[in-house]
Amino acid sequence: MDFSFTEEEERFRAEVRRFLKKEVTEELLKDLEERGEVDFSREFTKKLAEKGWLAMSWPKEYGGGGASMMEQLIFGEELGYHHAPSGAHRQGINLIGPCLIVHGTEEQKGKYLRAITRGEVVWCQGFSEPNAGSDLASLQCRAVADGDDYVIDGQKVWTSNAHRADWCHLLTRTDPDAPRHRGISYFLVDMKSPGITIRPLINMLASHDFNEVFLDNVRVPKENMIGEKNQGWYVSQTTLNFERSGIAVPASAKRTLEQLVEYAKETKRNGKPLARDPIIRHKLSEMAVEIEVGRMIAYRVAWMQGKGLIPSYEASMSKLYGTELVKRLGDIGMQIMGLYSQLETGSKWVPLRGRIERAYLFSLGATIAMGTSEIMKNIIAVRGLELPRG
Ligand SMILES: Cc1cc2nc3c(=O)[nH]c(=O)nc-3n(C[C@H](O)[C@H](O)[C@H](O)COP(=O)(O)OP(=O)(O)OC[C@H]3O[C@@H](n4cnc5c(N)ncnc54)[C@H](O)[C@@H]3O)c2cc1C
Structure with a gap:
């Protein structure tokens, strides 16, 4: 068994380490702790973007770095070791970006992907509901077509960073009569849309990280649906070939x-x-x-x-x-x-x-x-x- 990395990979690790030693200082960590935002820093996310590392796992044509699996592993290991904040970009880079790369229209790709790779937009994930967690396919939040829009009604819960996010990617039920997995559609929702109410859920660290999100007649343009109507479940399962070792x-x-x-x-x-x-x-x-x-x-x-x-x-x-x-x-x-x-x-x-x-x-x-x-x-x-x- 040979666990050694190539010289080039070791050089990359050294470069990442130098960067993180300089940027993830004790002062930064202390400041985030005092702000109650231990894992969240838009500024740090922007710095990763400036280095070209934020979307290193994405294909180059979408502003990514096209990095090898080992480079991604090294990067993830160093970020983890240095306790670097990743909350401001995790959803965009790991979840919604890859979905858009595979299923997004050209318009959607143009509108959202570059903003993610530049670290300009914070996304949250509206999947879980009061009665849909492990059994996510039982979700009840409804989206009904109305003119050029869909109108969304329902509740999401445990939505991390909803109070800090610009956009939410969320699953809704668009066909209540279809088999559970086949009646779900996937939307991109502007968090400033009228009808969205965010209520904090304070966790046992006394920290405000996740929320309840209520959607009350929220109008979302039809072009904000990713993939086909009622195919949202399958779209949401998409992952690019980015490192997900949990390192x-x-x-x-x-x-x-x-x-x-x-x-x-x-x-x-x-x-x-x-x-x-x-x-x-x-x-x-x-x-x-x-x-x-x-x-x-x-x-x-x-x-x-x-x-x-x-x-x-x-x-x-x-x-x-x-x-x-x-x-x-x-x-x-x-x-x-x-x-x-x-x-x-x-x-x-x-x-x-x-x-x-x-x-x-x-x-x-x-x-x-x-x-x-x-x-x-x-x-x-x-x-x-x-x-x-x-
Ligand atoms: C820190 C944190 C951040 C989160 N952030 C987000 C977010 O940003 N967006 C989002 O959408 N959701 C988020 N969630 C929600 C998370 O996805 C759900 O909590 C999780 O999927 C479990 O669902 P549940 O809470 O409804 O529990 P349930 O699914 O109701 O489970 C309750 C208990 O039953 C057990 N159980 C359930 N089904 C089975 C089974 N088939 N076999 C054996 N045991 C079972 C579970 O393991 C658990 O112990 C977050 C949760 C946490 C804790």
Whole structure:
């Protein structure tokens, strides 16, 4: 097994590292933490765009970088390790952009793609509803044709960054009588449209990241539909050949572990550094092993994609393992810091500026977003182990 990268790839990694060391400074991270926008920075997204890295996975003809799978992996690993904010571009680059490249009309491509690659537009995703999450095809938000428009009525929930977004890509039901997957259409909606009400949902970090979005007679021009009417489900499943190994998660955990190790070396309890406590040493070692396993699972997914194979349950394994690993890391960090771990960002005595407390609380959501751990296990059971459907 040879895990080495080519010289060119190593040069690229070094360049990305230099850039991130300069741009993702402690001051920037502190500023984002204080603003309650840990993962969100339009300015940083613009800087990635200026470097030509924002859409590095997209084909060149659409303003992308046409990067190889390994370059994408390296880039994702470094962004994750440096805890770089990606909330302002994730939806545009990873989801709606690729859908438009494959299914968009020339007009739609012209209107939206360049704005995404330049980091000028923030997108949010209106998929989940109060009664449609894991079982997304049961969504009820309705779109009815009326003249040159569709009129949309319904509710979306858990919509990350809806309050910061310029546009929303959302799924609606356009044929209530068709089989569930065949009556759905996909729209691009201007978040400034009359009839949209955004209500904050404050998560358990006391942070405002996601929202409820109510759509009340929202008029959307017909040309804002992507793909054919009632084909929205299939359009929404489109992905380009961009890296989706989940590498950012173990990479970010690696940095957090390093910070915990530093903390254990520097902090004394009962006159002895925490780093000499055998239980703490073992917990940290355990995490080092798990992070390495998470990295290997992610590398495997990227390697498969590089070979032109399509990862299915392998990507689910990476998502499941990575996000559950971060949950364990947060838990162990809380145990190591003892009562100090409960202090919040901004408190005088909070260790590591509250990063562990935040990681601990945030980690639960990560096991739910983009498919829950149970759904990932279902996929592994059926596609990986070839068990019958439950
Ligand atoms: C941090 C965060 C950000 C999010 N951002 C967005 C966003 O921007 N846009 C958006 O549209 N949505 C977003 N979501 C919503 C997310 O996609 C849903 O929460 C997720 O799909 C689960 O749906 P649900 O919450 O309705 O739970 P449910 O699907 O109701 O699940 C409830 C429980 O039942 C389990 N369960 C469900 N079905 C099965 C099954 N078949 N087998 C075994 N167990 C099952 C689940 O694992 C879970 O434990 C976000 C969620 C989080 C946590």
